[in-house]
Amino acid sequence: LASFVSLNPSELSGVARYDLLVGSIQPRPIAFVSTLSPAGIANLAPFSYFMPGGSNPMSLCFSVSGTSGPRKKDTLTNIEATGEFCVNLLVREMANGMNATSFPFDPITSEWPASGFHAAQSILVAPPRVLESPVQLECRLHQVVSHGEGSGSANYVVGEIVMAHVREDLWASETLNGDAFRPISRLGGENYLDTAIPELFHLPRPS
Numbered sequence: 001l002a003s004f005v006s007l008n009p010s011e012l013s014g015v016a017r018y019d020l021l022v023g024s025i026q027p028r029p030i031a032f033v034s035t036l037s038p039a040g041i042a043n044l045a046p047f048s049y050f051m052p053g054g055s056n057p058m059s060l061c062f063s064v065s066g067t068s069g070p071r072k073k074d075t076l077t078n079i080e081a082t083g084e085f086c087v088n089l090l091v092r093e094m095a096n097g098m099n100a101t102s103f104p105f106d107p108i109t110s111e112w113p114a115s116g117f118h119a120a121q122s123i124l125v126a127p128p129r130v131l132e133s134p135v136q137l138e139c140r141l142h143q144v145v146s147h148g149e150g151s152g153s154a155n156y157v158v159g160e161i162v163m164a165h166v167r168e169d170l171w172a173s174e175t176l177n178g179d180a181f182r183p184i185s186r187l188g189g190e191n192y193l194d195t196a197i198p199e200l201f202h203l204p205r206p207s
């Protein structure tokens with residue numbers, strides 16, 4: 001029989017808690033989030049604490065970690081100020097551009113030039129979407145749920161999807177082609193999974 005190490009989070013270092021979380025809950029999809037500051041500075045950043053929520057209305061959630069310093073991450077500041085964002089899904093060709101945007105640029109510097117991506121105007125929200133992304137979701141803020149304070153705390157951004165853009169070749173008969181759309185995911189540490197490469201297996205739900 002396997003034996004286990006039982007870990008009380010209150011007795012672990014911050015680094016150990018982070019490693020345990022990202023190393024165990026994986027692979028995680030990545031929300032590539034586009035926002036605008038009230039002054040109009042366009043921000044882009046990836047978030048892998050990310051999940052779909054409901055389909056009526058369509059909703060999703062991602063978490064922006066609190067920082068040790070007084071300054072929040074720009075994505076959270078912008079969403080709280082404007083109530084709008086776009087979530088763009090990522091494929092392998094976008095990995096380097098995505099990673100470039102995770103550098104802690106100051107709030108007055110847009111990550112768009114560093115990413116090399118092109119902006120497409122959204123229909124219902126002001127933040128632009130990422131043209132290179134095969135699936136782009138325009139969202140309005142429903143609620144921010146904060147848990148904890150300071151470094152490593154969670155700010156769950158719950159958003160309602162008000163408009164979805166799917167690359168034409170991926171959409172047929174009211175269905176997103178899951179065989180063709182293969183986004184990348186985040187694993188533990190600095191590892192990623194390209195879901196286009198591993199074996200794809202089908203598992204019908206029990207009836």
Ligand SMILES: Cc1cc2nc3c(=O)[nH]c(=O)nc-3n(C[C@H](O)[C@H](O)[C@H](O)COP(=O)(O)O)c2cc1C
Nearest residue numbers: 045046047048049063064065073074075102103104
């Ligand atoms: C693949 C990837 C996933 C990330 N996921 C998260 C996350 O879920 N939550 C978070 O707070 N930061 C996450 N980060 C770090 C942010 O992207 C980073 O702090 C970024 O600079 C925030 O930008 P902003 O200040 O413009 O919002 C991730 C970084 C990468 C590369």
